[in-house]
Amino acid sequence: MERNLLRQSSRRRAARAWTWIGVLALLVIAVFIVSMNSGYTRLSPGEVFRTLFGGGNANQNLILFQFRLPRIVITVLLGAGLALSGCILQGITRNALADPGILGINSGAGLMVVLYVAFYPVTKLGSVFLLPCLALVGALATAALIYALARKRGEGLSPTRMVLVGIALASGISAAMIVLTIRLSPDQYQFVQTWLAGSIYGTNWKFVLALLPWLAVLIPYVLLKAKALNVLSLGDALATGLGARTERERLGLLAASVALAGACVAVGGGISFVGLIAPHLARQLVGSRHQVLIPAAALTGSLLVIAADTVSRSILQPSGVPTGIVVTVIGAPYFLYLLARTKSKA
Template identity: 45%
Template structure:
């Protein structure tokens, strides 16, 4: 048994190292590409303080904040999806499908209605608005999915979440149509998953959510492992199932809401990343959670790089690139589930 655990740990470390190497390569390519071309050697010189003022402006004010935002959001969305799939025991659970993105989008529309933009110190409040919208959606989902005798039922959690997502999406669309032309254009770009225009204030707004909630989720990995065995077994070994499920659900909402606040309504990362992680390292959540985060990081940084470099000068949002890959994968999972 110890030998098997050692092999799993070694495999997880190996896979994690490979993903970090892939992430490093993608980030290096992202720093070099864009509407203004900067050579690899110039990038290195600029990062160490020996670049020209123009190169420093492009790298430090435009590209680095955007890359860091996509890295953090990719980690948040990947781990949020892994948590939701574990607590719902449903391989098709995802922050977008279950309704969390729709609630966060509602929070954003309320934010832009009050502040009209994401510039300046007001950007620090944006994750609070999207988190509040996500919490509102979660409370409705939990209220409607909860059984008086059996507690929170995972299958009802997913079905109710889909219905809540549809309702919040309709409200968000109605409110967005009441915005002025410029604010509506900004909201539309955000909802499409555009990461254009992010700067260091947005990094500061997102970083605390990832730094605090990711370690918390990893420390609760054993509870997630027990959830996969069923509530009866988890209760039998002394686990406070309903309380832990609600706490971890709140953690997933926080990671999803804060990430969505900065990169928009990007779907499918929370669905695809945990699936790939389980294929790579097995079902143990101690390994699935960090690998899901790294897979999400690679997917989102790669998607943003593709969207703004291959299709230049008409860059397309990262959310469109992710959907182009995620939608076929979702259909594949549906067919596989039926079979």
Template identity: 50%
Template sequence: MIQPGLIKKQRILLFVLLALILLTIFIGMGLGYSSISYNRLMPILFGQGTFKEEFILFSIRLPRIIITLLAGMALALSGAILQGITRNDLADPGIIGINSGAGVAIAIFFLFLPIDAGSFVYLLPVVAFIGALITASVIYIFSYNRKVGLQPVRLVLIGVGFSMALSGAMIVLISSAEQEKVDFIAKWLAGNIWGTDWPFILAILPWLVILIPFTLYKANRLNLLGLNEPVAIGVGVSIEKERIVLLLTAVALAAAAVSVTGGITFIGLMAPHIAKALVGPRNQLFIPISILIGGWLLLFADTVGRNLVEPDGISAGIMVSLIGAPYFIYLLLKK
């Protein structure tokens, strides 16, 4: 049974995080290469702005803000699931190679296959999912031992190796491509939020609408998978079946996110850790907090990054890495 005090604390934190997200969105809507006065935002939102103001807000700022928020949520949830099923606090879709697998699939699709403008946006998450799934499956097979089961430390080491190898493969792929396509892949590798239009929101949103409630439904299973295997088996959990289902969920969330935001790491590492520090390790409590923290972290990083250097700014992936890399080293030394 969850203590009433913890539930109350979780609700307060959810409210605070929602307020923080709304505040960051409000600030982000006004900032940019063509700034908008904050006292004009409400009139513009209600259709009383000039053509230029409405174009900047509705065609440029809002799609990017929503995409960034959704992608951060997806990456945070993916990281929380991976940490639960592997019992490894260092698991993150970017660190263990899942994002790189998605990136290679997107690069092959973008560079070598015929692209239809109408279906391109909606095919990207599917293509990324296939690449990420193949990568995750191979990493899982190499990390699994019949006698001792899944080896968490081995999974991270193999995942890091695969991530480096796939990044090398990406460079080989783009070395003979057209300059315009090379520029796109380079931006993807840097974690540049590139899917900044309303169709991209429609492409990623269904994945979250389905997989967030599904993960919350499976929260208790994640709690049991966090125990050692004999205990989990003793209470009737089909360990391998649950792991595979939840691994597919984590891969789908990460693939949907990186297909429109590029190769962003560390969100899936940091958000679950911060959430656990606030409300404890029970998945029912920390997963909703983690989702909001992930969304806010990426939104904050992108808002700051795109306004530091004009006109293009610094990519969100680089901004997140500046925070996440030292945090990863700290966890690595701690664990």
């Protein structure tokens, strides 16, 4: 009897979780449609519909297919990638405040991008596909340094120490980037400052093609490792008792998290807090089982970034404001709230 009740309860929780995932998917689609209608040049829903099916004029085709759609697709991919990166970090560190931006991984990727911009123009086709690779190198180097400094012999990885080391490294890397900007030309400096603010500068299909393969490979890998994340979230002692190879699984998932963050930062700039907010909101909706948390976090991140980008393109026209600023306006107070709640529980 009790076993049947437990099964029914589990089925209800699973049904509720997948219902929320469906709702999130519908919200992403709805905001996607709204975003196609938003911008300096307004397109009515009818004009968007006609243009999508080949009935638009040359100007409408240019606006929708060459400017808006690539940017909107990139925001969806960026949101999913950054959210999954944060979800993985929170799972393997068991730290609610873990996020690739806060830990300095985004800064490490950004440093490589700034170095590249200083010596090579970003407008060439080759550079578009090389940027994610260089950002990955910077992010991996930063993550390796954080891992080495936060790990104590005999104690394993300390989640609190990891956050503190990441914040310190992020500050140091940010200072190095400021020094590097001194040697930049005015055009390069303008690009770097816009990029650091989280402006999604990649507004053509080349940037979509540069980012898509990374997510196409890494997202299925993360989904396959959902059970491993569930076990790692229980702590090293219990995970080892259950037969998990904790160090190997943690390193593989950490590499996936870093790769997702690095690729997204290379294309979207310094957008922070997505990896912090999205997993938390998704966890409130679907629970902590990573089989449902991973897709829910990805959809929540996509919804957050595409909504922020739509707002950023609609205010202070024609230039708008960087998407990262809109996300920060939401994310900074939420981070302080989580920090206060964590302290109250301690």
